[in-house]
Amino acid sequence: MSSMNQYLSLVHGLRSKASLQRIFITAFTFLSAIACSPETTPPTSSDPTPETSSGPKIVTTFLPVHLFTKAVVGETGQVDILISPGNEVHDYQATPEDAKLLAQADVLVENGLGMEAFLSDLVANAGNSELQQIDSSKGIEAMDGEHGHDEHGHDEHGHDEHKHDEHKHDEHGHHHPEGNPHVWLDPVLAQQQVANIRDRLIEIDPDNADSYRSNAQAYIEQLQQLDSEFKEKLAPVQGCNFITFHDAFPYLAQRYGLEQEAIVEIPEESITPQNIQRIKQITEEHSVKALLTEPGIKDKRVEQISSDLNLSLEEINPLEAGETDPQYYFVAMQGNLEALLRACQ
């Protein structure tokens, strides 16, 4: 039942005919796969090509890279995930099972930009000298990890309207030394991540190059279509300020000419009176209408802030948890677009 509901919400969440078409194709392929049970069907003598033979055993770190990798790999190989959706990503502690998984894997795909701080120790513990690593954010220039304030506080406006931000990181120890890692939430940077995964997989497993190429191309086209839709629909609300729970949307904001402010940098941080004071100040300085919380946030103060500051409460999805079907990216991002439009009306 739940997969049928997911399927229906998938259909409802998508707007364009082309996307719907893909969903039906996906659903058809899925149903055909059940009907035919290809794993148990021996290869026929008329088709000796080994192109769909088992590809490398791939392990991904967390949801977005998992979605992108599965999109590129398609049916060719096995793709596992270290941090199952629902486990907190930013402060993840690796387990002995993770080391076992990596010990048996051929390829490890990560987001990079410091998101997976646990990874270097884990890789060392796994003791797999053959393991090939893919950094999906290779070549992407990170924004400042400290809420990205320098970008819009100084570079664009050239004045000190965010001066009150300068000392706030003394209050806690969390920051991303390698920059903000949430590049997957920008549909343009996501294309680069998919291309990086594709290119490295082709190097590692050239036998399946054609399949990686065509799968990646189809997914990148969907991402391009998503980017066009974001551009078109957000164009009328340029400069809109929105407040998110955690600092996950600076790339998306910058891409589409919006301004994101976050209450905390990562979800594990507790909300301090200083955080609330800063949000209050920003709300007063700019015309902020909405606070975008996210699925699974339990801190009651988010609701408190929204009612105290008269901000409507919307939900935005940083894709750090969710469904593992590659199409889930588009469902979640469509939801995010709608939430942003409501926040910026």
Ligand SMILES: [Zn+2]
């Ligand atoms: Zn995050």
